[in-house]
Amino acid sequence: MTGAPSHAALLDAMSDGMYVVEPSRLITYWNRAAEAISGFSADDMVGRWCGDGRLNHVNERGVELCGASCPLVATMRDGRPRSVRVFLHHRDGHVRPVHVTAVALRSEDGTISGAVETFRDDSDRRELEQDLREAERLSLVDPLTGVGNRRSLDGCLSRRIADWERHGTRFAALVLDVDRFKQTNDTLGHEAGDAVLMVLARSLAHAVRATDHVVRTGGDEFAVITGPITDDELRSLTARLQVVAAQGRYEDLSPMRITVSIGAATVAVGDDAAALMRRADHQLLRAKRAGRKRDADDATTAP
Known part of the structure; x- marks a missing residue:
């Protein structure tokens, strides 16, 4: 067969960057894809020590890999291939994500005579993962208020119930309803009503503890699923939510005031x-019947 491409031509045709090092880590070969991905030419790199700081791979925690954590060094030490995802420093100064694979090279007698590292641009994978994370985040967020939605409520409740059943971790569910919200909508219009919900949601999110989860369940209704909580902490939280709802600055509502009614239920055997949410809803009805701007919980009252 005539006209067969040389090994160098084949390696230069690869879409993955590739370079070869001796046991001393001097670079002996640098292909065209490596030039394209890194910005460094073969003239820049061949004959240089690979750990001189030009590429300076770092992981996602910012740890430099050109020292004791270098995959090439480890592969030349034990002969095992390694694959890692790292950030490579481009010649222009920016960093870019690459997927790196290191493989040992062996002489005829089986001794390790160096290593080859291949690397490919990993931006598409990271962008895809970011897109998936963002899609997942958006699927759990109420688009109007920015707090959780019903799907996030279901997931949070499932986790809390599982912790309760396994470890006895006591938590509570609170349901909140804006008093006379229909009157606000009918008097001032839906834009004003939406503005009320957005302000209220932010107030609630800032008033709860780090372990608590705020969701909008629909319309003017919200829920809070708490983390581990005592009866005293539950009463304190409920009172705090009443305060922040009433103290929010709701434009165009003067002289009207926004208040909420709250029902709370603590998880039971x-x-x-x-069942938990039904009991919280029952307590909300009791609060509404008592005159609105009220709260009721089953810590002291049977459902």
Whole structure:
């Protein structure tokens, strides 16, 4: 067969960057894809020590890999291939994500005579992962208020119930309803109503503890699924939510005031998510019947 491409031509045709090092880590070969990905030419790199700081791979925690954590060094030490995802420093100064694979080279007698590293641009994978994370985040967020939605409520309740059943971690569910919200909408219009919900949601999110989860369940209704909580902490949280709702600055509502009614239920033996939320809803009805701007919980009152 005539006209067969040389090994160098084949390696230069690869879409992955590739370079070869001796046991001393001097670079002996640098292909065209390596030039394209890194910005460094073969003239820049061949004959240089690979750990001189030009590429300076770092992981996602910012740890430099050209020292004790270098995959090439480890592969030349034990002969095992390694694959890692790192950030490579481009000649222009920016960093770019690459997927690196290191493989040992062996002489005829089987001794390790160097190593080859291939690397490919990993931006598409990272962008895809970011897109997937963002899509997942958006699927759990209420688009109007920015707090959780019903799907996030279901997931949070499932986790809390599981912790309760396994470890006895006591938590509570609170349901909140804006008093006379229909009157606000009918008097001032839906834009004003939406503005109320956005302000209220932010106030609630800032008032709860780090372990608590705020969601909008629909319309003017919200829920809070708490983390581990005592009866005193529950009463304190409920009172705080009442305060922040009433103290929010709601434009165009003067002289009207925004208040909320709250029902709370603490998890009990035999509860599933639906049973717990039914008891919280029952307490909300009790609060509404008592005159609005009220709260009721089952810590002291049977459902």
